[in-house]
Amino acid sequence: MPRPKEKRAPVIKDVAALANVSVSTVSRYLNDSPRISEESRSRIAHAIRLLDYHPSRVARGLVNSTMKSIAVLTSNTTLYGSSMTIQGIEDEARTNNYPVSISKLDDDSADGLRASITMVMDQNPSGVVVMKYDELAAKALNLLPDTVAKVVIAGDRESDLDQIDLRENQSGREITEFLLGLGHANVVHVTIPGGGGGYSRTAGWEAALRANDKPIPDMWHCSWLPSDARELGHEIAHVDGLTAIFAGNDEIAMGLIRGLEDEGKSVPGDISVIGFDDHPLSSVWTPPLTTYRQDFPAAGRQAVQLLLSRIEAQERGEVLPARFVELQGELVVRASAGAPPSAR
């Protein structure tokens, strides 16, 4: 005698049979697909209640094969720019009812990086946002399958992918030219870790100096720590003739200023310092920091908008051309940069 049917847990087929629809229709229902009639929707809901059906992961995910979600690949989650970009991604994704999962890339080895990518793809995301703020993220981008919908934020230009460009190069150029315009003979640059590449703020600094027939001074390298920047400030304070610094970011600028002051230099009286990002503490710093505002949350939000339109196009079987969105920041003039002492 066969076991009585009610002894086993109901499966998706039971729901389909009771609702008189196909299994794939139930699957679409479970995945919140819009492509399902109101009538079928209500019959399926009724069947699910009657059977006390609890969809398994397989029924909800693998049958349809795309659970609605956005994956974010980034090599950093804690720095101001990264965390604000992530916030923008999360906000826009939530507005569109896409859950977000953030995966920090592993930089220990090629295997570690591949393992991170595998884990992300195993989640079967609807699309992927790659925060290409450094080399590691650029490598990760290359390891992603061609087929998955993706969008890239920042970094060197991609020829065939949707991309948000923060125009760092132009911004670095503008900062440098602003300082030269104040009368400084030259501008020294302190880079962030991993800074560089043709589209970077550092490349913009070089381009501005070259365009103005200035020699390119040696770059100073700094970690992400303001305390290290302070130490660097102790050295830089004693460089002859140095009157202007373009710091790779605001935290470095704040540490540098403190280090310069430790050595008896005044900012901007003796040395002008400009930061980058417009960190929330920049305006309350002493002196209030002249910096370059980057709209990281907007980059995150627009990346998700591009990604969702691409996902939707894929679902309709359409192919969109690669889109390129430029988000120009703006110079925020406060009090940490002025004319050089010689011009006073």
Added chain:
Amino acid sequence: MPRPKEKRAPVIKDVAALANVSVSTVSRYLNDSPRISEESRSRIAHAIRLLDYHPSRVARGLVNSTMKSIAVLTSNTTLYGSSMTIQGIEDEARTNNYPVSISKLDDDSADGLRASITMVMDQNPSGVVVMKYDELAAKALNLLPDTVAKVVIAGDRESDLDQIDLRENQSGREITEFLLGLGHANVVHVTIPGGGGGYSRTAGWEAALRANDKPIPDMWHCSWLPSDARELGHEIAHVDGLTAIFAGNDEIAMGLIRGLEDEGKSVPGDISVIGFDDHPLSSVWTPPLTTYRQDFPAAGRQAVQLLLSRIEAQERGEVLPARFVELQGELVVRASAGAPPSAR
């Protein structure tokens, strides 16, 4: 005539047959299980190479049903404490070859919260870290299935779960008593958003005042923005007799100090201000900030250690008792707090 075998992609059964092991042994191999002999391991590796087999998601994940990974639930990814905790989690997980996926909780609705949880559980994580830094994360914890291995960081005490306690209450108490010990008649508190609860720094401040027979002054509430704290500083500067402030975190302390200075008050000459966290910019602030160091990365690392030992115990069929780890921070005395003006 049957199609020639080489026309279809190899599946896990082909690997098992060629290596002369069971399908579940191949599955264990694909999931890096330690429970597999060196000999089987090498036969399987050989078979995979010969067949050019690429394991599908199903073969790797669902057969064994637990892909190795750690999920993190948090309502915030950008604030200093949250982002540093996440960094500690990521570092320790990477050391143990567990990929990490971070899910930001959705606070718009109960449905949104449930959707976040569903997405996390759909990834079938080996275990979950809940960063219980606020009410939302506490709610999310209640929605997690009982069966999944989990660990809680911070918040009110859990009776039956592994938990890391940052001892905020004791720290808030110590800060307040330090200020009273400097001779201040009372201590005003500016809370962070969502601050409160019996185990919070705010509760510690109240407890210290009560223990010293001081009236409890009205609390001041602030957003996370230093610029809002600065505005608050403009008001607080004009409160009669106020000489000591315990700020809910360092960014708020920095904004407050700037606001007090805007109104002609000196810190610590007229008013002492102590922060919380030991943010990287605290030491380079003017004046260098007296604050309370919290070891967030250690909280993240230790949470992962607890979680992994629990996961391993579950795999062995053992039940571990709930463990409770206290991580006491430390008062960092710099220059933003001193004796009240009357005592000079």
